[in-house]
Amino acid sequence: xxRKLTFKDRALLFIAPYxxxxxxxxxxxxxxxxxxxxxxxxxYWDNDERMILACWHGRLLMxxxxxxxxxxxxxxxxxxxxxxxxGFMGRFGHGAVRGSxxxxxxxxxxxxxxxxxxxxVAITPDGPRGPKHxxxxxxxxxxxxxxxxxxxxxxxxxxxxxFSSWDSFLMPMPFSKGAFIWGEPVFVSKSDDLEAxxxxxxxxxxxxxxxxxxxxxx
Numbered sequence: 001x002x003r004k005l006t007f008k009d010r011a012l013l014f015i016a017p018y019x020x021x022x023x024x025x026x027x028x029x030x031x032x033x034x035x036x037x038x039x040x041x042x043x044y045w046d047n048d049e050r051m052i053l054a055c056w057h058g059r060l061l062m063x064x065x066x067x068x069x070x071x072x073x074x075x076x077x078x079x080x081x082x083x084x085x086x087g088f089m090g091r092f093g094h095g096a097v098r099g100s101x102x103x104x105x106x107x108x109x110x111x112x113x114x115x116x117x118x119x120x121v122a123i124t125p126d127g128p129r130g131p132k133h134x135x136x137x138x139x140x141x142x143x144x145x146x147x148x149x150x151x152x153x154x155x156x157x158x159x160x161x162x163f164s165s166w167d168s169f170l171m172p173m174p175f176s177k178g179a180f181i182w183g184e185p186v187f188v189s190k191s192d193d194l195e196a197x198x199x200x201x202x203x204x205x206x207x208x209x210x211x212x213x214x215x216x217x218x
Contacts, residue, residue: 017087020061028065030174031157035066036181036212041151044120045069050148051185053122054139055155056205058132058167060085060124062155064092066180072120073097075108075138077128097121109142116146125201130166135202140194149185152204156181156212181212 044051045068053072055063073095076082086096097115099108112121123142125135143150156179157172172178183204188197 013083013087016084017091020084020088021091024062024065027062027172027174027178031172031176031178033065033177034179036179036215038066038068038180038182040182040184041153042068044149044151050116050146051120052116052139052143052146052148052150053120054125054150054152054201054205055122056133056167056209057124057127057130058162058165058169059155059209061169061171062178062180063122063153064089064094066153066155066182067094067120067122069120071095072122073112073115074122075099075112075124079128082128094122095119109138109145112142113145116142116148121148125205126167132167133202133206135198135205137194137198139201140188140197143186143188143197144190144192144194149187150201151185152183152201152208154181154205154209154212155179156209156216158216177216179212179216181208181215183208 041051048070053067074089074097076086076096076098078098082098089096097108097111115121123139125139126133139150157170157176159173159176161171161173163169163171186197186201186204
């Protein structure tokens with residue numbers, strides 16, 4: 001049974017999205033930020049075609065700023081932290097589907113399949129609790145059932161702090177250099193091996209993350 005939220009918990013969940021939004025918008029104003037290979041995503045936005053955005057959980061903070069399509073809904077867990085994350089995404093006009101691969105997974109998958117007929121969706125494929133940088137089943141299953149491509153994206157900063165959380169959460173520093181980078185789309189057909197496709201998405205995100213970290217350090 002889930003622990004009942006205290007008044008302090010509820011207060012923090014109410015305030016946290018506003019504070020996080022202020023931080024992200026301040027960082028955006030003070031940092032020099034580039035958008036690399038945005039054309040890979042833009043062709044889907046321009047043609048009103050569906051896509052599944054994939055980013056590592058630890059690189060999530062700035063990701064709301066890279067999406068420039070019509071509307072996106074993010075898969076967010078039922079955990080208490082998920083409440084704050086859903087509120088945070090809402091501050092940037094993004095919606096949420098509640099669930100994960102461990103809690104509410106089948107219901108969330110059905111909702112994601114309904115959602116992707118109308119708008120884009122976003123998933124952190126190593127979330128909500130890891131292991132870090134290991135792609136779970138849900139994202140490739142959704143791509144197979146929906147026919148929508150997975151577009152990997154990540155963010156890097158020249159000066160940043162990595163928290164000691166399971167995902168090594170990245171917080172960029174003001175007045176640093178930052179960059180988003182979009183990867184090539186990954187398609188999953190009915191005949192594809194899901195384990196191989198998980199590794200393909202994982203490899204793409206790892207390579208993009210390694211590249212962008214080197215790029216912003218130049």
